[in-house]
Amino acid sequence: MLLRSCCVYGAGILCVLLLIAGIAMALAQVFQKLINNTIKEQVVLENGTEAFSVWRDPPPPVYMQFYFFNLTNPAEVLEGDKPFVLQIGPYTYREYRPKEEVKFMDNGTRVAAVNPKTYVFEPNMSRGSEEDIVRTVDIPVVTAMEKFKDTLLVSRIISDVMKAKGIGMFRTFRVGDLLWGYEDPLLKELKQFVSDDHFGLFFKKNSTDDGDYIFFTGKQNYQDFARIDEWNGQSTLNWWSTKECNMINGTDGASFHPIITKTEKLYIFSSDLCRSIYAQYESDVSVRGVPGFRFVPPSEVFANLTINPDNAGFCVPAGNCLGSGLLNASVCKEGAPIIMSSPHFYQADNKFVQDVLGMNPNKEEHETVIDVNPLTGLLLRGAKRVQVNVYLHQIPAFSQTEKIQTLVFPVMYLNESIVIDEESAKKLYAVVTKANVIVNIPFIVISVGILLGVIFIVFMCRQQTPASSEQQPLLSS
Ligand SMILES: *[C@@H]1O[C@H](CO)[C@@H](O)[C@H](O)[C@H]1NC(C)=O
Ligand SMILES: *[C@@H]1O[C@H](CO)[C@@H](O)[C@H](O)[C@H]1NC(C)=O
Ligand SMILES: *[C@@H]1O[C@H](CO)[C@@H](O)[C@H](O)[C@H]1NC(C)=O
Ligand SMILES: *[C@@H]1O[C@H](CO)[C@@H](O)[C@H](O)[C@H]1NC(C)=O
Numbered sequence: 001m002l003l004r005s006c007c008v009y010g011a012g013i014l015c016v017l018l019l020i021a022g023i024a025m026a027l028a029q030v031f032q033k034l035i036n037n038t039i040k041e042q043v044v045l046e047n048g049t050e051a052f053s054v055w056r057d058p059p060p061p062v063y064m065q066f067y068f069f070n071l072t073n074p075a076e077v078l079e080g081d082k083p084f085v086l087q088i089g090p091y092t093y094r095e096y097r098p099k100e101e102v103k104f105m106d107n108g109t110r111v112a113a114v115n116p117k118t119y120v121f122e123p124n125m126s127r128g129s130e131e132d133i134v135r136t137v138d139i140p141v142v143t144a145m146e147k148f149k150d151t152l153l154v155s156r157i158i159s160d161v162m163k164a165k166g167i168g169m170f171r172t173f174r175v176g177d178l179l180w181g182y183e184d185p186l187l188k189e190l191k192q193f194v195s196d197d198h199f200g201l202f203f204k205k206n207s208t209d210d211g212d213y214i215f216f217t218g219k220q221n222y223q224d225f226a227r228i229d230e231w232n233g234q235s236t237l238n239w240w241s242t243k244e245c246n247m248i249n250g251t252d253g254a255s256f257h258p259i260i261t262k263t264e265k266l267y268i269f270s271s272d273l274c275r276s277i278y279a280q281y282e283s284d285v286s287v288r289g290v291p292g293f294r295f296v297p298p299s300e301v302f303a304n305l306t307i308n309p310d311n312a313g314f315c316v317p318a319g320n321c322l323g324s325g326l327l328n329a330s331v332c333k334e335g336a337p338i339i340m341s342s343p344h345f346y347q348a349d350n351k352f353v354q355d356v357l358g359m360n361p362n363k364e365e366h367e368t369v370i371d372v373n374p375l376t377g378l379l380l381r382g383a384k385r386v387q388v389n390v391y392l393h394q395i396p397a398f399s400q401t402e403k404i405q406t407l408v409f410p411v412m413y414l415n416e417s418i419v420i421d422e423e424s425a426k427k428l429y430a431v432v433t434k435a436n437v438i439v440n441i442p443f444i445v446i447s448v449g450i451l452l453g454v455i456f457i458v459f460m461c462r463q464q465t466p467a468s469s470e471q472q473p474l475l476s477s
């Protein structure tokens with residue numbers, strides 16, 4: 001009898017203790033903090049860590065896919081009609097992007113590296129080949145027109161050369177040439193005025209690096225993990241103040257700091273966009289079974305000045321704004337009249353969509369997305385989607401342009417995408433599952449407490465109510 005009440009009261013006391021301990025641990029987030037600290041210590045660029053090897057040589061394949069807009073009515077466009085384009089592609093390349101010449105600096109708080117990218121054509125993931133023909137605007141021609149439009153003598157020479165050689169504003173190209181470079185007939189004639197008579201959208205980009213980077217390792221502050229500090233000797237913060245071709249607080253595109261919250265902004269650097277843009281939390285996702293947050297650039301990133309005055313910095317030259325969804329990249333492209341946007345002018349003024357027949361913007365296909373595992377900051381899936389357009393308008397010095405409408409003419413868009421590989425996903429799944437179990441320890445403790453509480457109450461009630469003759473001997477035995 002004494003032993004029984006001891007047990008019952010013991011259970012009652014234990015129940016209260018467990019409930020107090022469990023609730024205290026849950027409120028203080030002891031285990032959450034423990035896990036966060038462990039992850040913060042592990043996710044650091046340090047020789048020998050997993051984070052370092054993933055950063056140096058990311059295991060999942062990266063694909064670069066190009067889509068071109070094939071112009072069907074060049075003669076009519078020159079007469080002032082709307083262009084009618086047909087999308088072709090994708091032309092898919094596997095992208096290899098290891099970090100090289102990796103050197104740790106400043107007691108391991110920063111690391112220097114170069115990041116050459118190599119592109120290898122993937123016929124199986126392409127529709128068409130590099131031999132395909134595409135008709136579009138001749139970018140060296142319009143660039144030369146734009147550059148020398150106010151120089152009477154040179155513009156006369158260019159105009160005459162174009163007429164003599166039958167060079168127009170539109171012509172056909174081999175897809176491989178337009179991407180990787182070809183000798184341009186007009187530039188060849190103008191050799192004395194230009195530095196290089198070759199042109200290509202990705203000319204000299206294969207197997208070359210784009211300069212010396214210095215990254216933070218995250219050792220001092222986990223939020224700086226893999227963040228670019230300097231590029232070619234320039235601090236990225238100074239770049240922000242120049243407002244041109246800037247690269248602010250960017251990452252190398254595939255590494256984010258651990259412990260990501262739903263309220264923060266993720267910055268992504270894009271050398272194609274000439275700037276960095278930010279993305280905000282949109283929804284919860286699951287990629288190969290691993291939980292993640294989807295981040296997308298909010299429409300304010302692309303909005304015009306009325307809606308987002310912060311975008312004033314992106315009107316170049318100052319005060320010269322093109323409308324929502326467009327970015328003048330001329331300064332970053334050696335004076336070529338290049339305008340960047342989202343594919344099919346997604347999230348841009350409807351005017352630009354209407355001006356070109358064949359545009360069909362939609363969220364699923366044309367938005368840039370980042371799916372990231374919030375605990376570790378690892379990229380689960382990403383797609384960077386950017387369109388290259390050319391600004392066309394009447395230039396008095398060139399009679400070829402006398403009837404053309406002012407147009408933002410789409411040439412090509414790209415989708416650079418990555419999905420976590422099966423093996424990395426498995427490893428990450430194990431980490432996330434383990435973390436979940438640990439985080440739930442307070443709730444397990446609370447559950448045990450509640451169970452004991454129930455047992456305690458049941459026994460107490462039985463003690464109070466008159467016991468049946470059958471139960472009495474069983475319980476006291
Ligand atoms: C990492 O450590 C290995 C072996 O100690 C060494 O050979 C290598 O150079 C180190 N790498 C860097 C980037 O310091
Ligand atoms: C590196 O660490 C050592 C010892 O902790 C310290 O004396 C030195 O000042 C540090 N150097 C830098 C560049 O932080
Ligand atoms: C890029 O270079 C690699 C080797 O350096 C080569 O295999 C590949 O075909 C090249 N890609 C293009 C598009 O020229
Ligand atoms: C693009 O248009 C040109 C001219 O009409 C045509 O010859 C070419 O086959 C088209 N390209 C593709 C890939 O359909």
Ligand SMILES: *[C@@H]1O[C@H](CO)[C@@H](O)[C@H](O)[C@H]1NC(C)=O
Nearest residue numbers: 223224237240248249250267
């Ligand atoms: C970049 O990061 C630094 C330090 O984390 C911060 O002070 C600065 O405001 C950030 N710049 C932008 C443009 O977000």
Ligand SMILES: *[C@@H]1O[C@H](CO)[C@@H](O)[C@H](O)[C@H]1NC(C)=O
Nearest residue numbers: 303304305306307323324349
């Ligand atoms: C900015 O965009 C909004 C909505 O698309 C439009 O109503 C407004 O007129 C635009 N402002 C300018 C200056 O273009």
Ligand SMILES: *[C@@H]1O[C@H](CO)[C@@H](O)[C@H](O)[C@H]1NC(C)=O
Nearest residue numbers: 316317320328329330331391
């Ligand atoms: C784009 O910027 C360049 C250089 O700053 C400028 O000359 C050009 O007029 C701008 N283009 C448009 C369409 O505003």
Ligand SMILES: *[C@@H]1O[C@H](CO)[C@@H](O)[C@H](O)[C@H]1NC(C)=O
Nearest residue numbers: 063065343365366385415417
């Ligand atoms: C890339 O985006 C395009 C549309 O923008 C889509 O058709 C394609 O499937 C995407 N590629 C990958 C590998 O997800």
